[in-house]
Amino acid sequence: MFKLLLGADALMTLTFILRFNRLPPQAPLFYSRFWGEDQLSDTWLIFILPIFLNLLFFINDYIFKKFYSDNELIKNIFYYLNLFLILGFSFIFIKIVFLVS
Numbered sequence: 001m002f003k004l005l006l007g008a009d010a011l012m013t014l015t016f017i018l019r020f021n022r023l024p025p026q027a028p029l030f031y032s033r034f035w036g037e038d039q040l041s042d043t044w045l046i047f048i049l050p051i052f053l054n055l056l057f058f059i060n061d062y063i064f065k066k067f068y069s070d071n072e073l074i075k076n077i078f079y080y081l082n083l084f085l086i087l088g089f090s091f092i093f094i095k096i097v098f099l100v101s
Contacts, residue, residue: 001082005057008090012050015094022101029096046096053089057082 027046028039060078068074 001079001086004083004086005054008086009050009054012090012093015097016046019097019101023097024100027096027100043100046093049089049093049096053085056085060085 023043025043026040027043029041029045029048030039033039060082064074064078068078
């Protein structure tokens with residue numbers, strides 16, 4: 001699972017580097033706010049998504065190893081939760097980059 005996380009991080013970084021020339025100075029990141037300038041933030045703030053992804057992955061991994069390492073059901077739940085986090089955050093990051101560039 002750790003290799004998948006590293007691959008997702010590499011894919012997000014590569015996507016950002018390849019599209020960097022076409023990115024505007026501000027990108028819509030805060031979709032919960034009203035439409036318009038309230039949603040805009042600096043382009044570099046898009047790296048909040050990979051930071052949260054890595055943080056949540058390692059918190060889940062720590063909780064699993066600390067409390068539930070012998071439970072097979074919880075192991076599967078954490079596995080699929082981490083898989084969902086990796087795929088979901090990667091897809092959202094790539095979609096935002098491709099939409100604004």
